[in-house]
Amino acid sequence: MSYQVNEKGYYGEFGGAYIPEMMVPNIEELQHNYLEIINSYDFRQEFVGLLKNYVGRPSPLYFAKRLSEKYQSKIYLKREDLNHTGSHKINNTIGQILVAQKLGKHRIIAETGAGQHGLATATVCALMGLECIVYMGAVDVERQAPNVKKMRMLGAEVIPAISGNQTLKDATNEAMRDWINNPVDTHYIIGSVVGPHPYPDMVARFQSVISEEIRWQLEEQTGRENPTRVIACVGGGSNAAGAFYHFLDQENVELIGVEAAGKGIETHETAATLTLGTPGVLHSSRSILMQTKDGQITEPYSISAGLDYPGIGPMHANLFTSQRARYLWATDAEVLDAALELTRLEGIIPALESAHALAALKKLQLKPEEVSVINLSGRGDKDMETYLNHFGY
Amino acid sequence: MKNRINKLFQEKKERVLSVYFTAGYPDLEDTVSIIQELVKNGVDLIEIGMPFSDPVADGPVIQRSSLIALQNGMSIRKLFDQLKDIRQVTDIPLILMGYINPVLQYGVEAFCEKCREVGIDGLIIPDLPLSVYEEDFRSVFENNNLHNIFLITPQTSDDRMRTIDGISEGFIYMVSSNATTGAKSSVTDFQRDYFERVNSMELKNPRMIGFGISNSETFRNACQYASGAIIGSAFVKALGGTEPLEQKVSQFINSIVTES
Numbered sequence: 001m002s003y004q005v006n007e008k009g010y011y012g013e014f015g016g017a018y019i020p021e022m023m024v025p026n027i028e029e030l031q032h033n034y035l036e037i038i039n040s041y042d043f044r045q046e047f048v049g050l051l052k053n054y055v056g057r058p059s060p061l062y063f064a065k066r067l068s069e070k071y072q073s074k075i076y077l078k079r080e081d082l083n084h085t086g087s088h089k090i091n092n093t094i095g096q097i098l099v100a101q102k103l104g105k106h107r108i109i110a111e112t113g114a115g116q117h118g119l120a121t122a123t124v125c126a127l128m129g130l131e132c133i134v135y136m137g138a139v140d141v142e143r144q145a146p147n148v149k150k151m152r153m154l155g156a157e158v159i160p161a162i163s164g165n166q167t168l169k170d171a172t173n174e175a176m177r178d179w180i181n182n183p184v185d186t187h188y189i190i191g192s193v194v195g196p197h198p199y200p201d202m203v204a205r206f207q208s209v210i211s212e213e214i215r216w217q218l219e220e221q222t223g224r225e226n227p228t229r230v231i232a233c234v235g236g237g238s239n240a241a242g243a244f245y246h247f248l249d250q251e252n253v254e255l256i257g258v259e260a261a262g263k264g265i266e267t268h269e270t271a272a273t274l275t276l277g278t279p280g281v282l283h284s285s286r287s288i289l290m291q292t293k294d295g296q297i298t299e300p301y302s303i304s305a306g307l308d309y310p311g312i313g314p315m316h317a318n319l320f321t322s323q324r325a326r327y328l329w330a331t332d333a334e335v336l337d338a339a340l341e342l343t344r345l346e347g348i349i350p351a352l353e354s355a356h357a358l359a360a361l362k363k364l365q366l367k368p369e370e371v372s373v374i375n376l377s378g379r380g381d382k383d384m385e386t387y388l389n390h391f392g393y
Numbered sequence: 394m395k396n397r398i399n400k401l402f403q404e405k406k407e408r409v410l411s412v413y414f415t416a417g418y419p420d421l422e423d424t425v426s427i428i429q430e431l432v433k434n435g436v437d438l439i440e441i442g443m444p445f446s447d448p449v450a451d452g453p454v455i456q457r458s459s460l461i462a463l464q465n466g467m468s469i470r471k472l473f474d475q476l477k478d479i480r481q482v483t484d485i486p487l488i489l490m491g492y493i494n495p496v497l498q499y500g501v502e503a504f505c506e507k508c509r510e511v512g513i514d515g516l517i518i519p520d521l522p523l524s525v526y527e528e529d530f531r532s533v534f535e536n537n538n539l540h541n542i543f544l545i546t547p548q549t550s551d552d553r554m555r556t557i558d559g560i561s562e563g564f565i566y567m568v569s570s571n572a573t574t575g576a577k578s579s580v581t582d583f584q585r586d587y588f589e590r591v592n593s594m595e596l597k598n599p600r601m602i603g604f605g606i607s608n609s610e611t612f613r614n615a616c617q618y619a620s621g622a623i624i625g626s627a628f629v630k631a632l633g634g635t636e637p638l639e640q641k642v643s644q645f646i647n648s649i650v651t652e653s
């Protein structure tokens with residue numbers, strides 16, 4: 001069984017491109033060109049070169065000794081937090097900005113939740129000298145203020161989205177409306193493995209560098225290429241897609257995604273999409289989403305802006321349905337504990353999103369000989385305000 | 394039975410006026426009254442919006458009416474309920490317009506059957522792409538005598554327009570400019586080129602121009618290039634006023650059809 005996208009843009013029954021006619025020319029242009037562009041020699045040279053010398057890849061695979069002692073098992077951290085701009089998001093924006101250039105686009109738009117994708121987009125736009133507009137839910141503009149300031153300093157225009165819950169879903173709606181209103185000359189850099197085909201596949205390919213590195217790094221350090229399991233948090237699902245990618249066909253590697261349960265899956269304040277959702281179409285692809293029985297999208301909630309989204313990429317919907325991957329959830333409270341634990345045991349302050357992956361450690365029965373790789377998707381700088389409010393330092 | 398949309402375009406070749414409103418706005422139970430008032434004021438075709446929480450192809454006015462309609466309790470089920478006796482009241486062609494997800498949750502087959510039962514003539518689902526329509530939806534639509542109305546935009550290639558014309562029935566919805574609903578409102582040179590390009594293609598289906606038609610001037614201009622025009626946001630905005638419904642509708646429609 002293949003877990004990759006098929007030629008029609010579907011992962012099993014999920015995916016596709018449910019786009020209004022106004023978006024057809026741009027999406028078809030991408031569909032027809034993305035593989036040729038990203039497989040070309042020129043593109044590979046530029047992409048790999050920038051990831052190495054600009055982003056600072058490979059990111060370390062770090063054996064977390066004290067965390068391992070605590071959980072009586074072997075735990076490795078894939079340090080995406082050490083990338084330039086502080087998260088995995090830059091892997092994708094480097095790839096997409098090069099695609100946009102090859103397609104001759106001069107204006108870049110993006111949506112952002114935590115601000116990490118907006119920051120990574122503003123960064124590559126500064127690098128390439130392109131105009132940059134970032135849509136961000138008004139609530140997120142408040143709770144992720146440091147990233148907003150960085151984006152503005154980088155020259156991006158940050159436009160608060162004031163519809164809905166004023167978070168990631170609403171920012172995505174606004175970015176799509178912008179693209180409909182500006183169909184010529186603009187490229188939309190989507191920040192996760194969501195949206196119409198070919199975005200989920202394109203973004204997964206750019207993020208797949210994460211698992212490509214894990215394999216040789218683990219072999220170098222332990223003599224084995226495959227860990228027992230890989231654990232990653234899932235909002236839209238891009239860091240998880242990247243961390244899972246080269247293990248998808250290694251059926252003996254357990255793949256675990258961790259969703260944001262917010263205040264708990266039994267409350268209405270949650271973003272545990274796969275746990276609570278049903279099949280439907282949001283943001284132009286068929287996937288699993290949180291909705292009412294009438295098909296209205298439910299407003300999500302999570303302490304972490306990057307996971308505060310009622311949908312999930314179609315690749316994960318398929319991995320979930322086919323049971324290739326397992327999806328757990330962690331509440332805000334569990335996540336804050338996990339973040340403090342990593343900070344005190346390893347001297348690493350994680351992003352709130354990444355702390356969801358760490359919170360899974362308490363939910364698994366780890367054995368001493370097992371090797372778990374946790375994708376530490378980002379650093380906690382942007383979340384200091386939340387941490388300080390909570391812990392009172 | 395013959396589809397009422399075809400009948401309309403056979404009988405009327407110019408200045409066809411189609412009006413959109415969001416079901417459940419301003420009040421939950423306004424649907425039938427709005428239809429009756431529109432008919433009374435001589436509108437030719439009515440598009441009833443099924444509100445959705447995330448209307449990405451819509452501008453602020455329809456976003457807002459959709460939100461309020463949902464808060465009022467509107468749903469597809471409720472709408473069908475309100476429309477169940479509509480064919481005893483009027484014979485005007487009726488189109489339902491909305492996004493794909495609520496239709497999927499209702500069940501496509503059940504939805505189409507219900508449409509036929511209450512007397513709906515066509516559907517506009519902006520995020521139902523051509524390829525998915527052909528594979529998964531076309532036969533149920535056709536079995537229920539429902540025309541799927543496709544959109545074209547200034548960016549649509551000639552080839553694609555011909556494909557769309559080939560599978561369209563009723564009319565083709567010409568989106569006036571590259572925009573979400575409610576934006577821009579004059580006929581620019583760029584739009585004129587596009588309108589003329591489409592006219593010169595001699596498509597088999599009549600065309601209606603929509604998006605940005607808001608007053609008698611834009612209506613008149615649009616009618617020079619197509620069988621007629623569709624008014625959405627401007628009407629929804631007018632419905633937001635405080636006057637009695639009857640007055641809001643008649644004032645608005647008069648302002649459109651009266652030559653200044």
Ligand SMILES: Cc1ncc(COP(=O)(O)O)c(C=O)c1O
Nearest residue numbers: 116235236237238239306353378
């Ligand atoms: C550090 C970090 N991790 C994870 C995510 C969630 O995105 P995804 O699920 O696409 O990896 C975000 C999103 O903002 C993020 O900033």
